[in-house]
Amino acid sequence: MTAITQSVDLDRRGRVAVLTVNNPPVNALSQHVRQGLHDGLKQALADSSASAIVIVCAGRTFIAGADITEFGKPPVPPGLHAVLDLIESSPKPVVAAIHGTALGGGLEVTLACHYRVGTKDARFGLPEVKLGLLPGAGGTQRLPRVVGVEKGLSMMVSGDPIRADEALKHGLIDEIVEGDLTAAGVAFADKVVTERRPLRKVRDLDDKLAAVRGKPEVFAAFRKSVARQTRGFRAPENIVKAVEAAVSLPFDEGIKRERELFLELLNSPESQAQRYFFFAEREAAKIPDVPADTPVKDVRKAAVIGAGTMGGGIAMNFANVGIPVTVVEVKQEALDRGLSVVRKNYENTASKGRMTMQDVEKRMALLTGTTDFSAVKDADIVIEAVFEEMPVKKEVFAKLDAVARPDAVLATNTSTLDVNEIASATKRPESVIGMHFFSPANVMRLLENVRGAKSSKTTIATAMAVGRRINKVPVLVGVCYGFVGNRMLHQRGIQAEKLILEGALPHQVDKVLYDFGFPMGPFAMSDLAGLDVGWRIRKGRGVRSEVADRICELGRFGQKTGAGYYKYDDKRNPSPDSEVEKIIVDVATEMGITRRHIDDEEILQRLLYPMVNEGAKILEEKIAIRASDIDVIWVYGYGWPVYRGGPMFWADQIGLRPLRDRMLQFQKATGDPFWTPAPLLNRLADAGKGFLDR
Ligand SMILES: NC(=O)c1ccc[n+]([C@@H]2O[C@H](COP(=O)([O-])OP(=O)(O)OC[C@H]3O[C@@H](n4cnc5c(N)ncnc54)[C@H](O)[C@@H]3O)[C@@H](O)[C@H]2O)c1
Secondary structure, three states: OEEEEOOEEEEEEOOEEEEEEOOOOOOOOOHHHHHHHHHHHHHHHHOOOOOEEEEEEOOOOOOOOOOHHHOOOOOOOOOHHHHHHHHHOOOOOEEEEEOOEEEOHHHHHHHHOOEEEEOOOOEEEOHHHHHOOOOOOOHHHHHHHHHOHHHHHHHHHHOOOEEHHHHHHOOOOOEEOOOOHHHHHHHHHHHHHHOOOOOOOHHHOOHHHHOOOOOHHHHHHHHHHHHHHHOOOOHHHHHHHHHHHHHHOOHHHHHHHHHHHHHHHHOOHHHHHHHHHHHHHHHOOOEOOEOOOOOOOOOOOEEEEOOOHHHHHHHHHHHHOOOOEEEEOOOHHHHHHHHHHHHHHHHHHHHOOOOOHHHHHHHHHHEEEEOOHHHHHHOOEEEEOOOOOHHHHHHHHHHHHHHOOOOOEEEEOOOOOOHHHHHOOOOOHHHEEEEEEOOOOOOOOEEEEEEOOOOOHHHHHHHHHHHHHOOOEEEEEEOOOOOOHHHHHHHHHHHHHHHHHHOOOHHHHHHHHHHHOOOOOHHHHHHHHOOHHHHHHHHHHOOOOHHHHHHHHOOOOEHHHOEOOEEEOOOOOEEEOHHHHHHHHHHHHHOOOOOOOOOHHHHHHHHHHHHHHHHHHHHHOOOEOOHHHHHHHHHHHHOOOHHHOOHHHHHHHHOHHHHHHHHHHHHHHHOOHHHOOOHHHHHHHHHOOOHHHO
């Protein structure tokens, strides 16, 4: 065996040369891997006793993509194109033997090979779209030649990998192999030589492209089918254009077109934001004073207190990953109702074909309902989701303190109450932490973990680890009213209300945010959540929100009653309602407000700049560890479009000085202290800096 570079070895087995890549952890395409493949291949080609070549990987996976540490650095040759050209033009057959995940550049390597075999649990994908890019090493040209235009488009536009059986069905691999992978790859290559099979160069394949040539309707239908989920993103359209080029242009020209479309994306604000966000998400896992080697409690059993809207959803997250979970309620009736909602949720998923009825039963079997509080005694983590009332929470935590294991993590899902006060109801505040899930808790990925003043490092590290285990994106925040997400949302809500009184209408405000990229604006969101919840809370506190209250007084509680800020048809399609407009105009008149035309730019600035300003306060108060954590919260919890990075990234793109100056203009015009820039915003604006480079 010869070491070609630090990560690539060349070996020979009989008449087959074997190139093995060993670049842990995921065999990324680092410079020394590209060099090793290039030089190793040349040696194998020069070796007259080798008749075929196998490319295989050591460790847990085939090449799973680019080396992200090389991102943004000047490229060092050989480039991937040069390596792929050498593979494809090899006069000796080259076979890729694949296990684990062949992703991105890894899959593009296999597409340059003449044959591909894979293990039965291998996965194949081109996920570049998730970074706002397209597969830039021939993937857009080669994949459709192999799997066909429609399958290729759907793989590249979704970015989701496919399984080996599907890959076999679509011709992406030639065989599913068993046993030792290198041996299987060698045996396959041997067979190719013995049977004198042709060198199948993907660049020369045309039958699957010919099938759609002159049929633009295929592309039109595809664009339409993905329009909703790709709205606002730039990469999906460039991928479609690149595949159109694959169909209409000769291979080398198609590659040139792919390059142009790739560079356009690389320099686009959308991809910059998406690549920023990729790192932001990874960064959020790091907590400066809770190092990665902090002992974490192994969670084998969980308990959830309360089987309401949130409790049921939270419990599902545990069952989904195979962790048994006990759900505790006060009354049998509430328990039965809660568990039947969980069952219905699972059955709905099954009816859409996304899980089997057997899975439903398996997950339900992991859920145990009880009204006996002492059932939490063997849980490693308990998450409380009872009514949002401090005395109730304290009573629950005092009881937990009495019965839970001494080393259990005790978490509260409160959205507004003080985690420290809740912790004070126990004799072990170091084990208490907030775990703020978002509704619907079985769907939303965001988890704000709220660190109490006394939460121990192990408690924090465990809450973060459990969050990841149940497929959430946990972000650590500190104690304050509303934590990070809702605290910023509140600022947006204040302006939304003012805007409609001053002259805009709910649908105009909502449209501005929808066009910005949010799934919906504040009024549509209120209608979806139900207007009665806030109304009841305001009545309890003896306060009024004039427009909202008058709408509720008409029995208009939002979508569930067919009317709220909008009226809804029987398919829940909204339309603006003159009755609501009249309420707004009446209230404005009574308040002495002269309504005026407000343009979309002002609406956007007034909704989003206050959020950024609040973000600055949150940073200065150290409620969030870093600006990028705030962005992760807004993308995963509130539908901020990822191609705009998040509110703090977005603010940096605008420039903090113009943003601050615009706030000062609003302040001058209204005399409203609401518009006072946060000290941190002022300092950064004056210094010409951004939140992310402070
Ligand atoms: N609904 C949301 O969108 C949302 C989002 C994030 C956080 N939260 C928080 O989650 C918590 C629960 O909210 P929800 O919307 O699920 O409320 P909910 O009213 O739907 O459910 C609360 C459940 O707790 C049960 N309960 C009350 N006291 C109990 C006790 N002592 N022991 C056991 N069970 C008890 C009730 O019977 C009820 O089923 C609150 O703290 C809330 O602020 C809610």
